[in-house]
Amino acid sequence: xxxxxxxxxxGLFAPHSEKNIAGILAISKHFILHKKVSRKQCIWTPxxxxxxxxxxxxxILAEYANIYGKLICIxxxxxxxxxxxxxxxxLWKDTDTTIRALTPGTIYQLEGPxxxxxxxxxxxxxxxxxxxxxxxxxxxxxxxAELCSILGAKDRLKLAFDKDPAILSHISxxxxxxxxxxxxxxxxxxxxxxxxx
Amino acid sequence: MRNTLLAKLKTQAKTLGPxxxxxxxxxxxxxDDAFKGPIYFxxxxxxxxxxxxxxxxxxxxxxxxIESRIDGxxxxxxxxxxxxxxxxxxxxxxxxxxxxxxxxxxxxxxxxLKLDQKILRQFQKMKGFDILFFIIQQSIxxxxxxxxxxxxxxxxxxxxxxxxxxxxxxxxxxxRDQMAAYLGISRATFYRIxxxxx
Numbered sequence: 001x002x003x004x005x006x007x008x009x010x011g012l013f014a015p016h017s018e019k020n021i022a023g024i025l026a027i028s029k030h031f032i033l034h035k036k037v038s039r040k041q042c043i044w045t046p047x048x049x050x051x052x053x054x055x056x057x058x059x060i061l062a063e064y065a066n067i068y069g070k071l072i073c074i075x076x077x078x079x080x081x082x083x084x085x086x087x088x089x090x091l092w093k094d095t096d097t098t099i100r101a102l103t104p105g106t107i108y109q110l111e112g113p114x115x116x117x118x119x120x121x122x123x124x125x126x127x128x129x130x131x132x133x134x135x136x137x138x139x140x141x142x143x144x145a146e147l148c149s150i151l152g153a154k155d156r157l158k159l160a161f162d163k164d165p166a167i168l169s170h171i172s173x174x175x176x177x178x179x180x181x182x183x184x185x186x187x188x189x190x191x192x193x194x195x196x197x
Numbered sequence: 198m199r200n201t202l203l204a205k206l207k208t209q210a211k212t213l214g215p216x217x218x219x220x221x222x223x224x225x226x227x228x229d230d231a232f233k234g235p236i237y238f239x240x241x242x243x244x245x246x247x248x249x250x251x252x253x254x255x256x257x258x259x260x261x262x263i264e265s266r267i268d269g270x271x272x273x274x275x276x277x278x279x280x281x282x283x284x285x286x287x288x289x290x291x292x293x294x295x296x297x298x299x300x301x302x303x304x305x306x307x308x309x310l311k312l313d314q315k316i317l318r319q320f321q322k323m324k325g326f327d328i329l330f331f332i333i334q335q336s337i338x339x340x341x342x343x344x345x346x347x348x349x350x351x352x353x354x355x356x357x358x359x360x361x362x363x364x365x366x367x368x369x370x371x372x373r374d375q376m377a378a379y380l381g382i383s384r385a386t387f388y389r390i391x392x393x394x395x
Contacts, residue, residue: 065346067349090338125324126327148348
């Protein structure tokens with residue numbers, strides 16, 4: 001697992017990963033088993049300060065946010081990837097989302113204070129925080145570009161299936177409609193067209 | 198005018214978390230020296246071109262700047278609308294070294310402070326600057342996150358109403374085409390929304 005985590009971190013720190021390699025390897029080694037999750041089990045819920053870094057083992061996770069009174073699926077976390085609470089880890093507020101397992105899996109964790117100690121020991125300063133923030137900003141920009149593309153529902157669906165075929169087969173249609181910002185009836189029509197095409 | 202930049206950094210640092218005072222005390226005067234200006238731009242002037250290698254850091258004192266992108270089919274996507282108090286830079290170029298994928302255009306007369314890229318590169322190699330850069334990134338993340346959440350949770354008509362109420366500089370300064378791109382709808386759909394409201 002260390003190797004998978006360090007590969008993720010190297011990607012995150014690029015193009016500055018080489019000079020931080022000692023710190024990256026140390027951070028990877030300090031992740032510990034957080035919990036084994038069954039389907040629909042929550043990893044976190046809103047209102048908690050969780051400045052931790054997590055690694056998703058072999059499961060698939062979905063992140064939900066209650067935005068302006070609507071509970072919407074905002075993100076999917078693929079197997080073998082790092083994840084964190086944007087609100088808690090990067091903005092130092094309480095969590096404002098829920099992360100739930102779509103399939104059973106294993107979650108590893110590195111607690112914030114431990115991570116802070118390691119970054120100080122290896123002279124990494126705020127580089128980790130900057131790398132994660134940049135990655136999160138770029139993810140949000142990509143999502144907003146997708147949501148703003150004026151493609152029809154069928155084309156949007158095709159794009160989503162091309163991008164994450166394994167993940168989309170595990171989510172409910174209501175979640176998929178929320179994620180793609182479509183009404184359920186529009187999504188059903190698009191799915192029908194998609195499968196008949 | 199310069200004081201607004203310093204006040205912004207201090208406030209942001211205090212609101213957002215446990216940033217050591219020593220780092221702020223050391224870096225804020227350095228930034229105060231390094232930011233030049235105010236520099237003035239006219240409506241329509243371009244701050245950063247698409248495919249330009251620009252790593253200047255701007256702090257917008259007054260006015261409105263849009264960040265947009267034209268794809269191969271000449272479709273426009275509008276990724277951000279900056280107003281006074283925002284830091285502006287090409288995130289793509291700054292973090293990956295790749296050329297800017299977006300174009301930054303002044304929608305109104307603009308005044309700003311500019312930190313030259315040569316100085317910025319020196320700063321980046323110095324200890325402690327990463328804390329300040331983190332504070333700047335936090336403010337960008339907060340607004341990008343809000344925009345994405347609004348896109349995902351509101352209908353275009355509700356989003357437009359929300360913008361009129363909470364960010365009127367956007368609805369006042371964008372053309373109808375730009376407004377449609379910002380809401381993620383076609384021009385025709387946006388016109389229908391406007392007609393219904395009238």
